[in-house]
Amino acid sequence: MTPEPPPDAGTGTPAAGGTTEQPLLDTQPDGRRAALPSAPPGKTPGASRLRWRTAGRLLGLLRPSKLLIAGVLAATCAFVVLNVLAPKVLGDATDVVVAGVTGGTFDQDQLAALLAGVSLMYLGASAFSWIQGTLTAVAAQRLSSGLRASVEDKLHVLPSGHFDEQHRGDVLSRATNDVDNIAQALNQLLNQLIMSLLMLSGALAMMLWISPVLAVIALVSVPVSTLITVLVARKSQGHFTEQWGSTGELHAQLEELFTGHEVIKAFGRQEAAASSFKDANDRLCRAGARAQYVSGVVQPLMVLVSNLNYIAVAVVGALQVLSGAMTIGGLQAFIQFSRLFSQPMGQIGGMLTLLQSCLVSAGRVFDLLDAPEIPPDPAPGRHGAEVAPPHAAGRVTFERVTFGYRPGSPVVQDLSFTVEPGQTVAIVGHTGAGKTTVVNLLMRFNELDSGRITVDGTDIAELTRDELRARFGTVLQDSWLFTGSIRENIEYGRPGAGDAAVVAAAQASHVDQFVRALPEGYDTMLGNDGDSLSRGQRQLISIARAQLAGRSILVLDEATSSVDSRTEVQIRRAMRGLRQGRTSFVIAHRLSTVRDADLILVMDQGRIVEQGTHRQLISRGGMYLKLYKAQFARREQATSGREPGQ
Missing domain, CATH: 3.40.50.300 (P-loop containing nucleotide triphosphate hydrolases)
Known part of the structure; x- marks a missing residue:
């Protein structure tokens, strides 16, 4: 039958596994999502507010893993403390060597103790880094698993019209590609972002302790780096939105090409289909390239700012050593701290790409989770x-x-x-x-x-x-068969039914005859919606499924459409037996099938x-x-x- 118009979405309720925040996109009074005014990439009204809301909601999903996050923070703090102390101890060791060379008094025990301490610090830092990475990976995977579960729960409470309005490939892309992108991005962001911020703080404190003058010079790079990050973030956000939107469109087109491959070949439209796919693929390629190009500008600019800052620190520091204001070991330690300070600045800039991509994917997933749902059920069991x-x-x-x-x-x-x-x-x-x-x-x-x-x-x-719905048995125009044996597909109507009941339902539905002619009989495996069987055989199996279910009311929706006359007779006989003693609703174009109603x-x-x-x-x-x-x-x-x- 020609599909009916899509239903009105209705009023939304909080998504399963989600929060009670408002949807990411505004909705109209009838529940449908309102189209946002067109705007250049990254200039959508309220885009900044939406990004912050998305980021806050994403972090809120980490609450169930708060113990893991606490472990990540503890391991990161230990790593940073050891990494920050090591350069200072190494600088003291350098001063011991310099004192031995210039003064003739070389304290080997002190030098050995300092070098041993540095070695243990770096060894401990490596161990804490491994602990942090492991805990972060577990937390990110738990979050992605929870998101997938929320998406799966959401699919059960979406109105039928939602799937009429959305490409199935795009919905699948949100549930798979976008969730995977969130997990991978969060894994790296939790690993590097927390570490970078703590390293910045620790390195800055040590720099101020060793030389306030050089610390001020190093701090000049902060506003410059911040300005670069903000400007690039504004520019790249729209490109990442386009990239992941194009990814969903491409998957939707792939799904259509796959399910309609026979029609495409029958009408000789392979070249047109390939051209359409190429256009979608090119759009994705261009969007992805622009997003990576714009966001990739940050890292080289950060490196340039860091190198210029390093030159200034080295020159002024050398002058302070010559004037006696600093020791050589102190300058060595400061230069190491300046590297520890500038390196996180560059990493934060590099993580901009991940952050922008993650927020866009999160927005797409939250958009699905916030979609209007069917009205809630009354209390069960009444x-x-x-x-x-x-x-x-x-x-x-x-x-x-x-x-x-x-x-x-x-x-x-x-x-x-x-x-x-x-x-x-x-x-x-x-x-x-x-x-x-x-x-x-x-x-x-x-x-x-x-x-x-x-x-x-x-x-x-x-x-x-x-x-x-437990009162209804259904046989639809498009018989749905899942990947599994014929026995399992029939048993789907009443899980746990014995072989005798399955065979009895098959015999009553004229399925037993053709199934026993198959090499594997009832154990014959079906795939791709039962494409190895004829349309009529698939329909008879769906009738056997309804027969086994034994429901008091039947819905037969165009069950004899698109089959030959001989198969139609078989299906009509099977349905006549199925309707015995049951209230039946029959929807049909062929009036010959309803004359006895x-x-x-x-x-x-x-x-x-x-x-x-x-x-x-x-x-x-x-x-x-x-x-x-x-x-x-x-x-x-x-x-x-x-x-x-x-």
Whole structure:
């Protein structure tokens, strides 16, 4: 069937595993995300505020790993203390050597003790660096694992319309590539950023202690480096946004090329598909190159500033040694401290690339986590267990039901009808008449605007979705089979069912015959949505799955579409057996499949314009008769080979 328009997203609720902060992007009153005004890269209104909010929210996700982070901080502090003390001790050792050369008194024991102390300091610093790296990696992986779990939880509470509006490849890219990018970036940022900041502080304190004059000269590089970082950050943010947006688009296109490869080949569109992919790939390449180019400017500029600062310190320091204001060992230690001071400045600049990329990826993931969700369920268990009770009769009533995907544009309106237990109701009409919307409302894939639907006298709004859907068995137009054996795919309808029950369901659904002809029988492995089987065989397996589930209400949505006449007969027989004793909703274009229905609802523009049995509707000479005549006229013309109108 032609897909119905996407549902309105509704009001959002805090994402699973997320926070209660407002979404990263504004939403309109109807719940849809508002488009931000166009602006040059990096100049989006409120972009700076959004970046800070994203950074704060990302750090908040580290709270469950606070003990690990405390360990990282402790190990980093120990590493910095040892690295900062070592140059001072090494400078003292140099002064001992100089004193021995110039004064003739060489204290070997003191020199040996100082050198041994320096060696132990550097050895300890290496050990603490390893501890810090290990703890950081564990914390980053825990965060990425938690993000993936939150994304997976979120997918279960997103309205169906979200997936109609978004490319599946882009959603997958957010759940995989962006989360991986966050984990890798955080791993390096937690490793280097904390260490760099502490090293800056420690080196600056030692420099001020040794020589305040030289320390002031070294500090001149700070505002210059800060200015470079800020300017480049403003420029590169937009390019990183474009890069990761292009990554999602490329994955969306790859997913479409993969799922539609047969159609592409059938119409000879390989070159057009390759050209389209090349354009998307080139956009990603250009965006990534610009992002890396702009952010990569920081590191060389930082190195230049550091080298100029080093020259100034070396010249002024030499003059102080000559004047007796400093010792040679003191100058040596200061130069080492100036390197320890300038090196983190360069690293912080280099980490700008990681930080910008990480924040963009985090924004994309948070955007998904903040997407509007379906309304929450009532408290579970108010009307029975999550599995439908065995005495469920299956009486369904629609009472003045109205629903629209957008305010003021109802797709179905003022629907009222009753289906008694065990009856089969068929819903027919032109494409877009609202047929699929009716069953989507019944199963709460969409929520009503007004009216109510009851199942066995209970308003479905008072049931949890799991309680409600546990009463339904479904056979859809596109039979979904997962990677696994045929037995596992049938057993999906009732996990834990024994082999005898699986075989019985297969026999009742005309599956057993063709399955036993396969070399592996029920153990035959299926992949790629069961592409190794025909469309009709896949549909029969989905009917066997519903047969095994044993639900009191069935939804059969275009189950005989796109199959040949012989297979259609098999499917109709299987469905006839499946419907025995169950309330059934059948959506069909082929009116031949619904002639034996107890009630036929004819829909047009969201309303029921006719209802009754096949004979009653034919005798009335209304819309149903026109549909019936048009369909069978086309079939007769196709059989005789005549053109319409002959």
